Amino acid sequence: MDPLVLHVDGFWNSPYVFSVFVSLTEKKLPFETRTVNLHERAQRKPEFQSLSVTSRVPVLEHGSFRLSESSAIVEYLEDSFGPPQYPALLPAAPRDRARARQIMAWIRSDLMPIREERSTATFLYKQAVKPLSPAGRAAADKLIAAASAFIPEGRTSLFETFSIADADLAMMLQRLVGNGDAVPAKLRDFAAAHWQRPSVRAFVEHERPPYVAY
Numbered sequence: 001m002d003p004l005v006l007h008v009d010g011f012w013n014s015p016y017v018f019s020v021f022v023s024l025t026e027k028k029l030p031f032e033t034r035t036v037n038l039h040e041r042a043q044r045k046p047e048f049q050s051l052s053v054t055s056r057v058p059v060l061e062h063g064s065f066r067l068s069e070s071s072a073i074v075e076y077l078e079d080s081f082g083p084p085q086y087p088a089l090l091p092a093a094p095r096d097r098a099r100a101r102q103i104m105a106w107i108r109s110d111l112m113p114i115r116e117e118r119s120t121a122t123f124l125y126k127q128a129v130k131p132l133s134p135a136g137r138a139a140a141d142k143l144i145a146a147a148s149a150f151i152p153e154g155r156t157s158l159f160e161t162f163s164i165a166d167a168d169l170a171m172m173l174q175r176l177v178g179n180g181d182a183v184p185a186k187l188r189d190f191a192a193a194h195w196q197r198p199s200v201r202a203f204v205e206h207e208r209p210p211y212v213a214y
């Protein structure tokens with residue numbers, strides 16, 4: 001098999017890197033990681049620019065093929081290493097697959113005040129945070145309403161089996177849960193269940209250098 005190399009941010013706190021790292025780990029694929037120190041603007045170096053084209057992490061190398069954009073990488077992994085030989089990242093039923101993609105696209109394109117006021121560094125590096133601003137609270141309420149609608153009652157997964165949309169949604173909810181913001185019990189249970197998942201632990205517990213704000 002062509003070797004797989006994942007280019008990650010130096011602080012291991014990119015939610016997009018997280019999604020791809022968890023996908024590779026769930027599929028039990030052997031892969032190496034290479035760090036790109038964004039705070040040193042290493043993404044602008046010509047060698048990374050030519051590799052990534054877009055100068056952002058994550059980038060997956062699979063042999064001579066290079067791909068950026070986390071959702072494209074997840075889909076590529078699912079197409080290249082699909083079930084039944086490898087564990088699935090997306091549900092099998094078309095409507096569930098579409099819902100998973102909807103949630104993934106929404107998480108990547110909305111809720112900016114939460115991403116700003118509750119950056120992943122706040123809980124992965126345990127930084128002090130201020131109370132949510134009115135815009136942050138409005139975004140939190142929107143996240144809580146949508147997640148409550150998406151997650152079926154009595155379940156700690158979106159669908160019958162794990163999907164990468166679960167991990168993405170858990171990471172977004174963890175921004176609130178991990179900072180002590182009020183979240184309904186159903187969503188806390190959902191986030192806690194996924195936070196214990198071995199693929200998620202492997203990312204959360206990965207060694208990190210001291211954080212430098214940039």
Ligand SMILES: N[C@@H](CCC(=O)N[C@@H](CS)C(=O)NCC(=O)O)C(=O)O
Nearest residue numbers: 014016043055056057058069070071
């Ligand atoms: N839509 C992209 C977002 C990737 C992204 O924003 N990566 C950030 C790190 S979290 C990055 O590389 N920033 C460096 C830059 O934009 O210069 C994805 O899903 O992969």
